[in-house]
Structure formats: structure tokens, C-alpha cells
Amino acid sequence: MRYNFDMLTTDKRRFFGVYGLLFLLIVLTACQAQNEAAVSEEPEQTTTLIPYHSATPTPILATETPQPPTAQPLPSPTPTYRVYEVKSGDDLGGIAFVYQVSLSDLLAVNPDVNAYAMSIGTVLNIPPTIENANDEEIQPTPVGVQIENPVCYSSEGAGTWCFSNAFNPFEQSVENVTAILRIQKAGQEHQQSYTMFPGLNTIPAQGKLPLMVYIAEDLGGSYSSNVDLSSALPLSESTDRYLPVELNDVQIQIISRATANASGTVKVLAESTKTAAEVWLLAVAYDAGNQIIGVRRLEMQVQAAPGTDIPFEFDVYIAGGSINHVELLVEAMP
Numbered sequence: 001m002r003y004n005f006d007m008l009t010t011d012k013r014r015f016f017g018v019y020g021l022l023f024l025l026i027v028l029t030a031c032q033a034q035n036e037a038a039v040s041e042e043p044e045q046t047t048t049l050i051p052y053h054s055a056t057p058t059p060i061l062a063t064e065t066p067q068p069p070t071a072q073p074l075p076s077p078t079p080t081y082r083v084y085e086v087k088s089g090d091d092l093g094g095i096a097f098v099y100q101v102s103l104s105d106l107l108a109v110n111p112d113v114n115a116y117a118m119s120i121g122t123v124l125n126i127p128p129t130i131e132n133a134n135d136e137e138i139q140p141t142p143v144g145v146q147i148e149n150p151v152c153y154s155s156e157g158a159g160t161w162c163f164s165n166a167f168n169p170f171e172q173s174v175e176n177v178t179a180i181l182r183i184q185k186a187g188q189e190h191q192q193s194y195t196m197f198p199g200l201n202t203i204p205a206q207g208k209l210p211l212m213v214y215i216a217e218d219l220g221g222s223y224s225s226n227v228d229l230s231s232a233l234p235l236s237e238s239t240d241r242y243l244p245v246e247l248n249d250v251q252i253q254i255i256s257r258a259t260a261n262a263s264g265t266v267k268v269l270a271e272s273t274k275t276a277a278e279v280w281l282l283a284v285a286y287d288a289g290n291q292i293i294g295v296r297r298l299e300m301q302v303q304a305a306p307g308t309d310i311p312f313e314f315d316v317y318i319a320g321g322s323i324n325h326v327e328l329l330v331e332a333m334p
Helices: 004-043 092-098 103-108
Strands: 081-085 123-126 152-156 160-167 174-185 192-198 208-215 222-233 245-254 261-267 276-286 292-306 311-315 326-334
Touching: 004 276, 092 123, 092 292, 152 292, 152 326, 160 174, 160 192, 160 292, 174 208, 192 222, 208 276, 208 292, 245 326, 261 276, 261 326, 276 311, 292 311
Parallel strands: none
Antiparallel strands: 081 123, 152 160, 160 208, 174 192, 174 222, 192 208, 245 261, 261 311, 276 292, 276 326
16 A cells, blocks of 8 residues: 555644644643642741730729819908097987997997996997998989978087988878988089988978988088988888887976987887887977077887886087077887
8 A cells, every 4th residue: 555655744743733732731731730739838928916015004093073172251350449538418329320320339349338327538439330332222212302401510620510301291201311412612623422311210291300410520611512312212101110109298408508408208109019129319409590400319228018108318419509499209119
């Protein structure tokens, strides 16, 4: 048989080409698998964590919220008393009025003094005057009490007393009546103002009551003055702050131009529902022209039941002029 070597060669070439390609694919596949195995067998890297040592925080203990220190009140200042030496004709009521203090306060700082038997030269402690802490306090509108023109009396080298009568035109009593006295001195640009206080607390219906002020300087004769109502309140008829009283057996003796004596009894009326603890008597001296020239108040501490008669006797002195007649007013409080 005759072979065609060219055909065989061609077939061999095809055979070896196909199988060579297969062999190459097998080898490549084996290498890839080996490489994957090698890769999978490579140990994983282990990361070692180094602990970080931080400072252990100090625990904060819960505590109470700190409170501000309690404010301690400052100690009250000890009052420094003024002193007054009793002169002829002085009494505690008049001294209390001059210094604008109450009789009870004056007695409290002079416990060893007998109000009814003071000797000339007795030295008295005068308590401080209590002033209003709020000058801007709103005051009620005063009712229409009428104030007459003031009259003043000066003593050379001493002070000045000024008086003015307040008239109540209503059919109802009023209380807490005060007025503002204004003094204009010659040669001075500004006026000086002073508060005038009543001798008693109330003015009865259709009645009158003197207002007064003591000025601690001699005004002399070159000045002008005027007065305006400052306060006056209607008094309820049902109030029991003032007790019904009357004056009996009143006797007025004019001892001299400048001195008069007043005596009599005060009766607490039977319709009173309370016992009287205080009785105030006011003696008002007038000259022949019916001008006030002197005022004296007597304050008595009593325990007087309704129907009780309370005797009194005291002198009234003047600031100027001559006494023509004396009028008495009375007031009682439980």
C-alpha cells in the first residue's frame, strides 16, 4: 500500500496540534490550582493589639449643691440719748411734745423718774425721734379741714413756737390732722418747711383743735409765713379707738400774765364699752384777740372703767402775750 506521506504529515500535525493545545490547557489549569492552593495555605497575619493604659478616672462623689452663706443681720445700733435738764414749770408731757416723742417712750428711758414729782435739775434721757422711713409714701387726700393763719412767738437766744387752729366744718369727727408751715426769712431765697402736729388725735364735729410746732431757732421779726393742710381723715362713728368722756367741775384760775391753772374731773361715760387706759387733757391759752399764745397737754395713764371720775390739775404756760382765757379739751383711749 502506498502511503501519502504528505497527508500523514498533515494529519500528524493536526493531531499533535490538538493534543498539544489540550496538554497546555491541562498544565495551565494545574498551575493555577497549585497557585490557589499555595495562596490558600499562606497563614493569615495576626494583628497583635497592644493595650493602651489610660489613667483610671477618679470617681466624683455626689455632693449636695453648695448653698450660699446665710446672711447674718447686723446688730442694731444702740441709740444715743439726748439729755435734758428739768427747769421750773417743766413736766414730762410738755418735754415729750417739744422733742416730738411719746410720753410712754420718754417714761421708758427714764424708769426712775416720778412723772408727778420731778425736781428742778433732774436730768432726763430723750429717746430718738422716730421718722418715717418712706417719705414718698402716698397719703390719702385730706378732708376739707380749715386752717387759720399761724402765729409765732420767738424768744431771744431760744426757739420759736408757732400755733394755728384747725376747724372741722363737718358733722363727723376727723383725726390725724397735720399741716405744713412754710417760713420765708428776709434775704433768703428758699422757704423752710415744718410739720405742725395737733395737740390731740381728733377734732369733734364742728369743733377746733390747735396745731403747733417748735422751731429750734429764733426767727426774729423779718419773715413771712403760711400754712397748708397736709392730712385729715374722717373718723368712723363706730370706732372704739376713742372712748366717750366729758369734763366736769372745770375751774380755770389765771395765776399771772403767763400762767394759768386748770382743774376738774374727767368722766368716762357709761355707754363706753371699754376701760380707759389713757386720758389726754389739752389746755389752750388765748389772748384778748383770741389768738393762741400757749398750749399744754397732760397725759394720764389710768385704768378707769365706764362711769369713773378721774381728777386732774395742771398749769398752762404761754409763749408770748398775756392770758385772757383758757379752753380745755379731752380725749380718752382704751
